[in-house]
Amino acid sequence: MAATDPQRIALIGLGTIGMSMAALHLSRENTIVDVFDTRPDIKEYLLQTLPNFLANNNPNSDQSPTVNGLIASGRLHIHATLDSACASATIIQEQGPENLAFKQSIWAQVESTAPATAHFWTSTSGIAASAQQADMADKTRLLVVHPFNPPHIMPLLEIVPSPSTAPERVEFAREYFSLPPGESRHRPVVIRKEIPGFVGNRLAFALLREACYLVQEDVVSVKDLDTILMASLGPRWAGNGVFESYQQGGGEGGIKAFLEKLGGTMQEVWGGLGDVNVLGSEKTEWKRRVIQQTDEAYGTLTKEGVWEKEERLKDFIRAQERRYGGEK
Amino acid sequence: MAATDPQRIALIGLGTIGMSMAALHLSRENTIVDVFDTRPDIKEYLLQTLPNFLANNNPNSDQSPTVNGLIASGRLHIHATLDSACASATIIQEQGPENLAFKQSIWAQVESTAPATAHFWTSTSGIAASAQQADMADKTRLLVVHPFNPPHIMPLLEIVPSPSTAPERVEFAREYFSLPPGESRHRPVVIRKEIPGFVGNRLAFALLREACYLVQEDVVSVKDLDTILMASLGPRWAGNGVFESYQQGGGEGGIKAFLEKLGGTMQEVWGGLGDVNVLGSEKTEWKRRVIQQTDEAYGTLTKEGVWEKEERLKDFIRAQERRYGGEK
Numbered sequence: 001m002a003a004t005d006p007q008r009i010a011l012i013g014l015g016t017i018g019m020s021m022a023a024l025h026l027s028r029e030n031t032i033v034d035v036f037d038t039r040p041d042i043k044e045y046l047l048q049t050l051p052n053f054l055a056n057n058n059p060n061s062d063q064s065p066t067v068n069g070l071i072a073s074g075r076l077h078i079h080a081t082l083d084s085a086c087a088s089a090t091i092i093q094e095q096g097p098e099n100l101a102f103k104q105s106i107w108a109q110v111e112s113t114a115p116a117t118a119h120f121w122t123s124t125s126g127i128a129a130s131a132q133q134a135d136m137a138d139k140t141r142l143l144v145v146h147p148f149n150p151p152h153i154m155p156l157l158e159i160v161p162s163p164s165t166a167p168e169r170v171e172f173a174r175e176y177f178s179l180p181p182g183e184s185r186h187r188p189v190v191i192r193k194e195i196p197g198f199v200g201n202r203l204a205f206a207l208l209r210e211a212c213y214l215v216q217e218d219v220v221s222v223k224d225l226d227t228i229l230m231a232s233l234g235p236r237w238a239g240n241g242v243f244e245s246y247q248q249g250g251g252e253g254g255i256k257a258f259l260e261k262l263g264g265t266m267q268e269v270w271g272g273l274g275d276v277n278v279l280g281s282e283k284t285e286w287k288r289r290v291i292q293q294t295d296e297a298y299g300t301l302t303k304e305g306v307w308e309k310e311e312r313l314k315d316f317i318r319a320q321e322r323r324y325g326g327e328k
Numbered sequence: 329m330a331a332t333d334p335q336r337i338a339l340i341g342l343g344t345i346g347m348s349m350a351a352l353h354l355s356r357e358n359t360i361v362d363v364f365d366t367r368p369d370i371k372e373y374l375l376q377t378l379p380n381f382l383a384n385n386n387p388n389s390d391q392s393p394t395v396n397g398l399i400a401s402g403r404l405h406i407h408a409t410l411d412s413a414c415a416s417a418t419i420i421q422e423q424g425p426e427n428l429a430f431k432q433s434i435w436a437q438v439e440s441t442a443p444a445t446a447h448f449w450t451s452t453s454g455i456a457a458s459a460q461q462a463d464m465a466d467k468t469r470l471l472v473v474h475p476f477n478p479p480h481i482m483p484l485l486e487i488v489p490s491p492s493t494a495p496e497r498v499e500f501a502r503e504y505f506s507l508p509p510g511e512s513r514h515r516p517v518v519i520r521k522e523i524p525g526f527v528g529n530r531l532a533f534a535l536l537r538e539a540c541y542l543v544q545e546d547v548v549s550v551k552d553l554d555t556i557l558m559a560s561l562g563p564r565w566a567g568n569g570v571f572e573s574y575q576q577g578g579g580e581g582g583i584k585a586f587l588e589k590l591g592g593t594m595q596e597v598w599g600g601l602g603d604v605n606v607l608g609s610e611k612t613e614w615k616r617r618v619i620q621q622t623d624e625a626y627g628t629l630t631k632e633g634v635w636e637k638e639e640r641l642k643d644f645i646r647a648q649e650r651r652y653g654g655e656k
Contacts, residue, residue: 016579098589126593148560149577156559187559193547197597200560202542203535203553204570205597210534211570219521225531226569231484231515232476232528234565235644239637241554241562242532242539243622248629248637249477251344255622259606259615261426265454267607269525269533278587279595287587294571294583301576308652309567309576315647316563322643324636 001090001117003175006030010089010114012082012106013037013096014046016149017123021093023053023152024186026070028179034077036085043078053152082106086114091176093145095123103127107142108135119172121145125201128194130162139164145173146198153313155187158198185317213274215293216286222293238316329418329445331503334358338417338442340410340434341365341424342374344477345451349421351381351480352514354398356507362405364413371406381480410434414442419504421473423451431455435470436463447500449473453529456522458490467492473501473516474526481641483515486526513645541602543621544614550621566644 009025011018014037025031039045047067054064070076079085086092092110096102103122110120120142122132133139144160151157157177161170170190177188191198197205214220220228236245243255250258259266277283301309337353339346342365353359367373375395382392398404407413414420420438424430431450438448448470450460461467472488479485485505489498498518505516519526525533542548548556564573571583578586587594605611629637 125590126596148564154560154564156556158556187555189548189552189556189559191548193545195542195545195547196600197593199542199548199553199556201593202538202597202601203557204561205594206538206601207531207535208570208574208594209598209601210530214523214527214530217521217523219523220517220519220527222569222571224517225527226572227515228484228486228517228527229531229565229569230567230648231517232482233532234562234567234569235641235648236476236482237557237562238566238644239558239562239640241551241557242536243550243618244554244626246536247622247626248634252628254619254626254628256619259619262453263606265525265529266533266536267605268454269530270537270604270606272524273530273534273537276598277595278591278598290571291582291584291587294575298572298575298582300580300582306576311652312567312647312650313563315650316566316644319640319643319647320558320563322640324639 003172004179005090006032007090007176008032008034008088009091009093010034010036010085012085012092012094012110014039014042015095017147017151018095019046019049020053020150020152021095021123021147022050022076026054026065026075027152032075032077034079034085034089036079036082046078053150082109083113086110086118089114089118091119091121093121093123098124098126100127100131103132104135107132111136111138111141119169121173123147125198126196128162129160129165130194133162133164140166141169143169143173144198145177146200148200150310153310153317155185155317156200157186157188158191158200159188160191160194160198162194209276210274212286212290213276215290216274216276221297222290223297226297238320331500331507333418334360335418335504336360336362336416337419337421338362338364338413340413340420340422340438342367342370343423345475345479346423347374347377348381348478348480349423349451349475350378350404354382354393354403355480360403360405362407362413362417364407364410374404374406381478410437411441414438414446417442417446419447419449421449421451426452426454428455428459431460432463435460439464439466439469447497449501451475453526454524456490457488457493458522461490461492468494469497471497471501472526473505474528476528478638481638481645483513483645484528485514485516486519486528487516488519488522488526490522537604538602540614540618541604543618544602544604549625550618551625554625566648 009031011022011033014035022033025033050067092114094106096106122144124144125146129142129144133142143165146158148154148156159170159173174188174190177186178184211225215222246258247255276286337359339350339361342363350361353361378395420442422434424434450472452472453474457470457472461470471493474486476482476484487498487501502516502518505514506512539553543550574586575583603611604614
């Protein structure tokens with residue numbers, strides 16, 4: 001079965017990421033979505049929550065499909081058991097708790113009940129496919145599809161196979177999220193090796209660690225550090241990646257010239273990067289200070305605030321795709 | 329003299345940053361700009377280059393001032409000597425070579441010739457004010473104003489005083505770049521302590537180091553890493569800083585809940601971050617691979633390419649300021 005064929009996706013676990021993923025899949029033509037979650041009020045919860053995500057699928061339209069409409073037309077099914085949700089699936093996607101034992105047990109159960117050709121995707125941010133598949137008989141079917149929040153808006157999906165995952169399974173996932181060709185809002189990227197945090201979170205956490213250190217050392221406040229990021233690196237990296245930025249920064253000599261010109265400062269910074277921990281009791285002095293300043297600066301984000309941030313995120317992503325019609 | 333008063337800015341060094349800074353200052357009302365550069369063809373160079381930067385000052389207008397017009401109206405003066413450029417300045421801003429001996433010598437000379445009240449700003453990315461002022465008699469006047477490329481578009485200016493810089497000098501610089509109140513395109517941030525790379529480049533280089541390591545280990549290609557950044561962290565950090573993002577990511581529990589939930593993965597990532605160097609001969613295997621892949625992916629950016637990237641950058645910055653009129 002090709003990724004362009006109609007797909008039937010079983011979603012296991014309907015938290016915030018699951019709900020956003022449901023909206024993502026439902027925004028495509030030729031999909032049927034089967035959902036299973038252990039919460040008893042799943043239907044009421046879907047009716048209440050999913051419309052917020054579906055609305056984002058049609059930025060230029062007030063006509064979002066309703067949950068009842070999707071159910072009536074057979075595009076959305078709510079299931080009482082895992083087996084029933086997986087029975088006709090071509091893709092089974094899991095976004096349950098980040099717990100190795102849970103994931104190993106779910107995949108063994110899914111394997112025993114799902115159609116033999118179905119693709120198995122886990123939305124984990126931290127548990128590699130090779131660990132999750134320990135109790136599976138066939139280890140070629142499972143791979144990580146790691147989304148960034150919120151997945152129905154954020155373009156990135158990190159596709160991370162285990163060493164045992166079949167290449168055609170990897171290609172199927174990459175192709176599915178690239179559809180329709182040239183028009184997909186999503187940008188799947190295949191990661192070549194399993195590594196903790198994959199790539200996006202490793203980059204984010206590397207920057208975060210230094211940010212926490214700089215707040216701990218009182219070089220800058222939480223609020224000012226965020227301003228610095230929004231007023232420079234954020235918009236720069238929204239338009240160029242880090243390597244392309246420095247290729248440009250080096251002028252005609254490219255990144256090689258940049259590394260030569262800034263190498264002294266860069267080595268001094270690399271040699272003195274902050275050494276702090278998030279777990280344990282040592283080198284965690286930053287936590288109290290960072291949490292307190294972050295709470296003071298932002299409090300709890302309101303529903304309106306989150307909505308405005310999602311609208312702005314969509315504007316950035318639209319701006320990324322804009323063409324400017326040649327030189328001024 | 330208040331930052332709101334008319335200012336006369338002497339710019340020492342007219343490379344790319346200096347040219348962009350000239351456009352920044354000339355875009356404001358009530359400024360006169362005096363330039364000095366050692367290149368013999370400085371007038372031809374200004375006539376040829378400055379218009380590209382001035383055009384960016386008026387995104388909604390085709391009517392950019394011409395260089396000859398600015399000279400004729402007395403808003404722009406080209407000087408043959410440093411002393412003449414500084415003679416009537418209220419602000420002297422230096423963007424010469426990143427060389428400590430050069431900067432120490434320039435500031436000693438400037439101090440001996442400039443009006444006694446003039447403010448001294450250095451656009452260095454790597455040499456602290458406390459090091460630059462070694463040969464000055466009065467160490468209260470100099471501070472770093474570190475811009476991000478290109479400064480006439482990029483909002484951030486890092487203001488980094490030395491321990492000897494007078495607080496009113498710091499406040500003057502902050503206020504100058506905040507004008508007009510509520511309308512300035514720029515966002516000056518005061519850094520509380522001198523530290524190599526200041527804040528913006530420390531954060532950028534922390535992320536870059538991990539990026540280089542991941543390319544070295546063949547986890548991901550240069551091009552795919554850039555795609556990952558543009559499809560997730562770039563637009564996220566253009567809309568929120570890193571702390572606000574994780575405050576939101578933690579839901580009602582804020583960043584504290586986020587650190588608890590993701591702490592295991594985060595500590596694993598922090599403990600295994602790549603250890604690579606840019607100088608010396610050890611741990612520099614990444615360089616050949618990164619330079620080669622970056623050259624292959626991007627080549628030399630064309631003039632059209634740079635122009636399009638600057639237009640897109642302006643769109644991101646405009647989108648940051650947009651208001652969305654409350655909840656949907």
